[in-house]
Amino acid sequence: MRRKLALIKMGGSVVTFKDRPLSANNAAISGIARVISSLKEIPIILVHGGGSFGHYWSVRYGMHTKPARYDAHGISIVHQSMIALNQIIIGSMIKNGVNPYTVCAMSLINHNIPLKVKIDQMYAMARTGIVPVTFGDVIHISDGKYSILSGDVIMTFISKILNPSKVIFAVNTEGIYRNMEEKQTIHEVTGSKVIDAGLFGNAREQTPTDITGGMRRKVEEALKISSKGVEVMIVNGLKPERVTQAVQFGPENFEGTVIRARSRRSGRMR
Ligand code: IPE
Numbered sequence: 001m002r003r004k005l006a007l008i009k010m011g012g013s014v015v016t017f018k019d020r021p022l023s024a025n026n027a028a029i030s031g032i033a034r035v036i037s038s039l040k041e042i043p044i045i046l047v048h049g050g051g052s053f054g055h056y057w058s059v060r061y062g063m064h065t066k067p068a069r070y071d072a073h074g075i076s077i078v079h080q081s082m083i084a085l086n087q088i089i090i091g092s093m094i095k096n097g098v099n100p101y102t103v104c105a106m107s108l109i110n111h112n113i114p115l116k117v118k119i120d121q122m123y124a125m126a127r128t129g130i131v132p133v134t135f136g137d138v139i140h141i142s143d144g145k146y147s148i149l150s151g152d153v154i155m156t157f158i159s160k161i162l163n164p165s166k167v168i169f170a171v172n173t174e175g176i177y178r179n180m181e182e183k184q185t186i187h188e189v190t191g192s193k194v195i196d197a198g199l200f201g202n203a204r205e206q207t208p209t210d211i212t213g214g215m216r217r218k219v220e221e222a223l224k225i226s227s228k229g230v231e232v233m234i235v236n237g238l239k240p241e242r243v244t245q246a247v248q249f250g251p252e253n254f255e256g257t258v259i260r261a262r263s264r265r266s267g268r269m270r
Helices: 026-038 051-060 072-095 116-126 151-162 214-226 240-252
Strands: 003-010 044-048 100-102 131-135 137-142 145-149 164-171 188-191 232-236 257-259 267-269
Touching (some): 003 026, 003 116, 003 240, 051 137, 072 100, 072 131, 116 131, 145 151, 151 164, 151 214, 164 214, 164 240, 214 257
Parallel strands (some): 003 044, 003 164, 100 131, 164 232, 188 257
Antiparallel strands (some): 232 257
């Protein structure tokens, strides 16, 4: 059964200015913090991305999602930059009346497998007045090998274990675009062939500074989540009321793209 829970990812393109190294988008962060503060009726778990913090240093130190023995100094710097961004986000939440609690990705995952007991604890916390916050990070996999774990993948881990009633990716576009020229939003997607068919304009986008896969990764993870029967909403996080709409009204009445639970054979868009 689906749990009354909103799992929300604040993309790095929302919480930072992706083209300016190490710069947080304070207005966007406090916009979302105010939304979270107003949503009293539903437990919330937050995940945030790295944007121009984690991605910037990961590129500088040649670090990727592939487990490897990366430069030790680089590992510390990437992790520190994510903690710095998390501090800005947490500070804004507290200022706006939210009670956040940071849980590092490293403590949720062992050998790349999510720890159910820890993720269940996040839900218990969310039910009792705390908003657990975690984020994409560099994590130790095994034997001195590390990898960059995207917040998008954390969304899939948490969704599989907690089966939330609302799963939302807040990004810096209106949703998934049909093509990049007209930027016409696709409202609903059902199907598994979406990326292979090359149908989506921005879902194929990946910039060299997006070491975890950009919009494409988000869509891939959204498809994995939806395959478990949970529809995923992609909304413009720079317009915080879109997040409110998605949480309050769900896929029937929101602005953005919903990825419906998929069937193996068919694909459908509208
Ligand atoms: C990236 O997390 C974390 C690091 C680069 C350390 P995400 O993959 O979730 O970040 P965004 O949302 O794409 O910026």
